[in-house]
Amino acid sequence: MKLLGTGSVIPSRVVTNDDFSRFLDTSDEWIYPRTGIKSRHVISSEKLEDIAAQAAERAIADAGIAKEDLDFFICSNVVNEYLTPGLSCIIAAKLGISCPCIDINCACPGFIYAMDIAETYFSARKVRNVLIVCAEEPSRMTSWEDRSTCILFGDGAGAAVFGEGDKVKGIKLNAEPSVDKLFQYRRLMPTPYITKEESDIPLQMNGREVFKFAVTTSVRDISALLEKAGLRVEDVDYFMIHQANMRIIEGIRKGLGAPEDKFPTNIRDHGNSSSASCPILLDECHRKGLFKKGDILVFSAFGAGLLSAAAIMEW
Ligand code: UT7
Numbered sequence: 001m002k003l004l005g006t007g008s009v010i011p012s013r014v015v016t017n018d019d020f021s022r023f024l025d026t027s028d029e030w031i032y033p034r035t036g037i038k039s040r041h042v043i044s045s046e047k048l049e050d051i052a053a054q055a056a057e058r059a060i061a062d063a064g065i066a067k068e069d070l071d072f073f074i075c076s077n078v079v080n081e082y083l084t085p086g087l088s089c090i091i092a093a094k095l096g097i098s099c100p101c102i103d104i105n106c107a108c109p110g111f112i113y114a115m116d117i118a119e120t121y122f123s124a125r126k127v128r129n130v131l132i133v134c135a136e137e138p139s140r141m142t143s144w145e146d147r148s149t150c151i152l153f154g155d156g157a158g159a160a161v162f163g164e165g166d167k168v169k170g171i172k173l174n175a176e177p178s179v180d181k182l183f184q185y186r187r188l189m190p191t192p193y194i195t196k197e198e199s200d201i202p203l204q205m206n207g208r209e210v211f212k213f214a215v216t217t218s219v220r221d222i223s224a225l226l227e228k229a230g231l232r233v234e235d236v237d238y239f240m241i242h243q244a245n246m247r248i249i250e251g252i253r254k255g256l257g258a259p260e261d262k263f264p265t266n267i268r269d270h271g272n273s274s275s276a277s278c279p280i281l282l283d284e285c286h287r288k289g290l291f292k293k294g295d296i297l298v299f300s301a302f303g304a305g306l307l308s309a310a311a312i313m314e315w
Contacts, residue, residue: 002165007058008283009051010156013044023160036246040154041272052135052157053094059159071127073101076110108303110275136274143202154271219255222308242301243267
């Protein structure tokens with residue numbers, strides 16, 4: 001498959017590190033050096049499905065195809081206000097499209113997992129055009145009284161349209177299942193028969209463990225993928241890394257031995273927007289005119305699961 005178009009939309013409300021220090025025992029002096037984050041956009045009056053549909057409209061327009069030409073729609077999402085139907089159906093209704101659609105919940109590497117599913121459909125010749133939308137509101141998963149998690153995340157939606165072609169040169173998925181390092185627990189409706197103890201638990205994270213997983217797995221995923229494709233680190237023009245923490249990105253860069261200018265980032269103004277992170281970064285770089293024909297882009301993302309994934313794509 002090949003990328004035809006991208007789009008993204010972020011909520012209007014900006015929360016700075018200084019805003020946090022008004023109600024939490026934290027500071028820009030703590031947050032910025034440890035994460036690279038200065039501010040993030042969070043959902044306020046918007047609905048996630050609205051910004052997701054707008055991001056999709058932009059990607060479809062950028063791809064230059066008609067909505068009717070979409071054959072399949074994959075939505076990556078961890079949390080939204082509906083338990084059912086899937087967010088893909090809600091966005092599809094807003095877009096006025098009726099191709100088959102599915103939701104995946106693969107946390108931060110969701111964009112690459114969605115690419116892998118799309119690639120499989122292309123290989124089976126079942127589709128000609130696939131829409132991927134990654135829409136996330138992690139600001140609604142954390143406790144805003146927990147300074148170790150709520151400062152890390154931002155909301156947003158990123159979208160991409162893929163068509164037939166041979167520009168995706170490889171995808172690698174990886175799983176190291178472990179629930180307690182990064183999870184949120186939600187109570188379901190009570191019944192007269194529930195006797196076990198249940199409670200809502202906001203996002204819990206073992207930051208140090210996730211940090212280690214992120215750096216090691218990303219370097220491993222990228223190195224294995226490049227080797228399989230017969231490429232070297234020097235052949236890559238841009239490393240599009242999940243924007244979780246600037247120090248994680250820096251660790252990956254050093255692990256690969258690649259120069260700083262090959263790592264575009266937007267974490268300073270976005271924070272970690274889970275699976276929306278990679279497609280938002282992709283869209284922003286594309287709209288700035290960063291990529292030229294033939295450039296080699298490598299994506300890498302990691303998160304809850306624990307899951308990780310990487311992909312190589314020629315622009
Ligand atoms: O998509 C993947 C999602 N996950 C991630 O990207 C997270 C990966 N992990 C990280 O980015 C880092 O582990 C963090 C940025 C979350 C934390 O950095 P750290 O250097 O591992 O700090 P820590 O958790 O070990 O905490 C050190 C200290 C603690 O105080 P004490 O116990 O030493 O007195 C924390 O209570 O820093 C304190 N702390 C804070 N202080 C001010 C934690 N968060 C804050 C805060 N402001 N926001």
